[in-house]
Amino acid sequence: xxxxxxxxxVADAIDSRTREAIRARPGPTPxxxxxxxxxxxxFRFYLxxxxxxxxxxGIRFRESALPPGAGxxxxxxxLRELDRDPTTHAVLxxxxxxxxxxxxxxxxxxxxxxxxxxxxxxxLGRLVAQRSVHVPAVARAAIAIxxxxxxxxxxxxxxxxxxxxxxGLPLAIALVAxxxxxxxxxxLAHSRTRxxxxxxxxxxxxxxxxxxxxLLDRELVPKGAAIVDVGLxxxxxxxxRGGAKAVGDADAAALDGWASALTPVPGGVGPVTVAELMASxxxxxxxLDPARGDR
Numbered sequence: 001x002x003x004x005x006x007x008x009x010v011a012d013a014i015d016s017r018t019r020e021a022i023r024a025r026p027g028p029t030p031x032x033x034x035x036x037x038x039x040x041x042x043f044r045f046y047l048x049x050x051x052x053x054x055x056x057x058g059i060r061f062r063e064s065a066l067p068p069g070a071g072x073x074x075x076x077x078x079l080r081e082l083d084r085d086p087t088t089h090a091v092l093x094x095x096x097x098x099x100x101x102x103x104x105x106x107x108x109x110x111x112x113x114x115x116x117x118x119x120x121x122x123x124l125g126r127l128v129a130q131r132s133v134h135v136p137a138v139a140r141a142a143i144a145i146x147x148x149x150x151x152x153x154x155x156x157x158x159x160x161x162x163x164x165x166x167x168g169l170p171l172a173i174a175l176v177a178x179x180x181x182x183x184x185x186x187x188l189a190h191s192r193t194r195x196x197x198x199x200x201x202x203x204x205x206x207x208x209x210x211x212x213x214x215l216l217d218r219e220l221v222p223k224g225a226a227i228v229d230v231g232l233x234x235x236x237x238x239x240x241r242g243g244a245k246a247v248g249d250a251d252a253a254a255l256d257g258w259a260s261a262l263t264p265v266p267g268g269v270g271p272v273t274v275a276e277l278m279a280s281x282x283x284x285x286x287x288l289d290p291a292r293g294d295r
Contacts, residue, residue, distance in 0.1 A: 038065030090116035162209030
């Protein structure tokens with residue numbers, strides 16, 4: 001039987017620690033601001049999730065919508081203002097952003113402590129230097145699941161599929177870094193990898209961030225490997241609400257009884273990512289609190 005690696009118990013444990021961290025330390029309530037373009041888009045769904053998650057652990061949340069017709073300069077000005085605001089401890093920015101917005105340029109207006117998702121140039125650079133402030137939340141969530149379920153990582157051959165600057169690359173770096181204590185031997189594969197089967201051969205754990213539905217099947221996955229499926233795609237399904245359903249990179253039906261363990265999609269990495277984001281908000285508050293002398 002393939003073990004189902006549900007995200008809920010992992011997220012619940014992280015949320016419990018976050019609530020305790022807020023209760024245990026007097027000071028300002030951690031405050032998160034989510035910045036977006038102010039138009040109806042799929043990001044509205046994530047805003048609602050952020051608001052509910054923040055409220056559930058005791059974080060103050062508000063959204064900041066850009067006015068109609070706002071451009072890149074307006075976004076940069078908004079982020080600079082939030083960076084100067086001492087009552088704002090953490091900022092999330094909607095992404096991906098359409099042209100002419102440049103997400104990396106925009107998020108880099110924030111100091112590392114307030115870039116709570118860890119995706120700005122400073123945070124990514126510090127991750128490479130193994131002196132991280134915030135590691136991207138999706139990468140942290142994938143690792144948190146692997147640790148919770150005691151998947152083979154330390155010193156093991158581990159594969160990461162996908163090389164995006166916000167998921168695949170930081171995840172690969174975090175897995176191999178000394179500061180994480182994981183010390184995995186990481187194989188990084190991607191859409192241009194010619195022989196994916198050979199690249200995955202011998203991998204004890206596979207983290208898939210490719211965003212390609214059904215990519216992983218018995219032909220590619222070594223028998224007995226564990227899979228943390230970070231991929232998220234929408235495929236047509238007339239029986240589903242809205243005519244589509246969310247799926248991951250793994251063909252769960254084909255891998256049942258073949259893979260040793262697999263995260264479901266949805267219900268795997270997603271809820272843990274939100275929990276890790278809230279934990280990072282508290283960390284940001286603590287780093288920025290003048291009482292600690294960290295400013």
